[in-house]
Every structure is written in C-alpha cells, then in structure tokens.
Amino acid sequence: MSNDITKREAQELPAFxxxxxxxxxxxxxxxxxxxxxxxxxxxxxxxxxGEVSIEGLSNYAAPAGAQAQHAEFxxxxxxxxxxxxxxxxxxxxxxxxxxxxxxxxLPKAEAVKPRKITIETT
Amino acid sequence: MxxxxxxxxxxxxxxxxxxxEAARPVLISQRRIAYPLVxxxxxxxxxxxxxxxxxxxxxxxxxxxxxxxxxVQGERPAQPGRFFRQERVAGSFQRIITLGAPVDKDxxxxxxxxxxxxxxLPKSDAVKPRKISISAQG
Numbered sequence: 001m002s003n004d005i006t007k008r009e010a011q012e013l014p015a016f017x018x019x020x021x022x023x024x025x026x027x028x029x030x031x032x033x034x035x036x037x038x039x040x041x042x043x044x045x046x047x048x049x050g051e052v053s054i055e056g057l058s059n060y061a062a063p064a065g066a067q068a069q070h071a072e073f074x075x076x077x078x079x080x081x082x083x084x085x086x087x088x089x090x091x092x093x094x095x096x097x098x099x100x101x102x103x104x105x106l107p108k109a110e111a112v113k114p115r116k117i118t119i120e121t122t
Numbered sequence: 123m124x125x126x127x128x129x130x131x132x133x134x135x136x137x138x139x140x141x142x143e144a145a146r147p148v149l150i151s152q153r154r155i156a157y158p159l160v161x162x163x164x165x166x167x168x169x170x171x172x173x174x175x176x177x178x179x180x181x182x183x184x185x186x187x188x189x190x191x192x193x194v195q196g197e198r199p200a201q202p203g204r205f206f207r208q209e210r211v212a213g214s215f216q217r218i219i220t221l222g223a224p225v226d227k228d229x230x231x232x233x234x235x236x237x238x239x240x241x242x243l244p245k246s247d248a249v250k251p252r253k254i255s256i257s258a259q260g
Contacts, residue, residue: 013149014142015138015141015142015157016140017139017142019209019210019211020207020209020210021201021205021207021208021209021210022205022206022207023201023202023205023206024205024206025202025203025204026203028208030201030203032177032210033235034175034176034210035175035234035237036175036176036236036237036238037174037237037238038237039236058204060172062163062172063155063163063165063168063170063172063240063242065165066163066164066165066170067163067164067165067240068162068163069162069163069164069222070160070161070162070163071161071162071235072159072160072161072174073159073172073174075163076157078248085259094180098177098239099176099177099178099234099236099237099238100176100177100248101176101177101221101237103123103184116151116200
C-alpha cells in the first residue's frame with residue numbers, strides 16, 4: 001500500500017535527461033552523469049541485452065517551513081539508457097556515485113585492447 | 123563503443139528535452155545560462171541558499187559574504203581523455219546571490235550532500251520581527 005504511494009509520487013516527479021559526459025581513457029570508457037540530490041539507495045543501474053539503463057530519484061526537498069523566493073531546480077527523476085558495444089567487458093562494469101555524480105566505468109574487453117605482437121623466428 | 127553516430131540518434135533526446143521544458147513548473151525560472159542553479163528560500167530566522175553543483179570539490183569552493191551579497195566561486199574540472207559526448211558544465215564558475223536583508227556573518231553554515239550545497243544564513247537580529255512589551259505605569 002505505502003509502496004504504491006511512493007511509486008505514484010515517483011511517477012509524478014518531472015523527468016530529466018541527466019547531463020552526461022562519455023570519455024574514453026586508457027583503461028576504458030567512463031560515463032559521467034550529473035544526478036544532484038540522488039543518494040545511493042535511489043539509484044538503479046540495469047544491464048539488459050547490451051543496454052545499460054540508469055535511473056535515479058532525486059530526494060531534494062526545499063527547507064521545511066521556509067518560503068521559496070526563487071527556484072531554479074527541484075526534485076526529479078533522472079533516466080537515461082545507453083547501448084553498449086562488444087568492445088565493453090560487461091562483466092567488469094563498475095559504478096561509483098559521489099557528490100551527485102555517477103561514474104560508470106566500462107572497461108574495454110581484452111580482445112580489443114591494443115597489444116604487441118611478438119615475432120617468432122624460425 | 124557506446125554511441126551510434128547516425129544523425130537521428132538524438133531525436134528521442136530532443137523530444138524529451140522539449141517535453142521537459144513544457145513540463146517545468148512556472149515557478150522555476152528559465153535562465154539556463156547561469157551556473158550553478160540556485161534556490162532561495164527564507165523563513166522568519168534564516169535565508170536558505172541551495173546550490174545545485176554536483177561533483178565539485180568543496181575545498182575549492184569559495185563563499186564570500188558581503189553586506190547583502192553572497193558570492194559563490196568554484197571550479198568543475200574537466201576529465202582527461204577523448205570525449206564522445208560532453209554535456210556537463212566544466213570550468214570555473216561564479217554566481218552572486220542577493221539577499222533581501224543583512225545576515226549574521228558569524229553564524230552562516232554550509233553543508234554539501236549528494237551534489238547540493240545548502241547554505242543557511244541567519245538573519246541578523248536587527249531585522250527580525252520582535253514583540254514589544256508595553257509597560258504600564260502604575
């Protein structure tokens with residue numbers, strides 16, 4: 001019952017597409033996503049059929065009892081989905097949420113990493 | 123890797139963006155250039171300034187308080203590497219917030235959690251409403 005209510009409330013929150021950086025570094029790809037106001041327990045990351053879906057619920061609340069003078073942001077639901085290529089090692093994906101920024105690390109699969117080929121002499 | 127570079131890839135996102143804008147409450151101002159985003163609230167005793175600034179090193183954020191202005195200065199460092207997509211704000215920022223009444227400079231408190239900085243500024247005693255007792259003369 002109470003679960004139903006929280007669900008409905010979540011649906012009514014405005015949905016946002018979080019600002020995202022996708023960066024390739026030596027060890028792999030990093031997806032940085034701004035999700036201000038989202039604590040760890042409100043974040044879900046699902047990997048399904050080569051797609052990673054990220055959803056976060058911001059529990060930002062204006063100070064209780066205070067009167068708003070000016071507002072530019074509020075609570076909301078962040079959601080975004082990315083398709084992953086085979087170059088990503090899906091078994092070793094790591095996610096860190098710190099200070100409202102999600103860092104999703106997608107390591108490169110061993111098969112696509114650059115490597116030296118040794119020459120054999122006969 | 124992650125991205126399909128075909129030209130229509132962003133269409134769903136564009137639609138989402140337009141819907142976002144239509145759904146945004148009227149109370150929320152439309153100034154999108156300013157960074158960080160600011161919410162200002164007040165009650166009888168305090169002003170509350172909430173700043174939406176995820177991923178900022180608070181030790182490098184400078185808060186300066188003058189008579190009625192609160193200045194926020196800081197920097198969001200860009201990540202090294204090759205970018206496929208860059209939507210997050212990077213670089214140094216500054217924003218000045220004007221308060222309606224003088225505040226007690228010594229009692230200002232700031233707390234950073236989940237990317238939101240909340241600054242509580244107590245109004246100075248001189249501007250707080252107060253009751254005046256009437257002394258009757260015998």
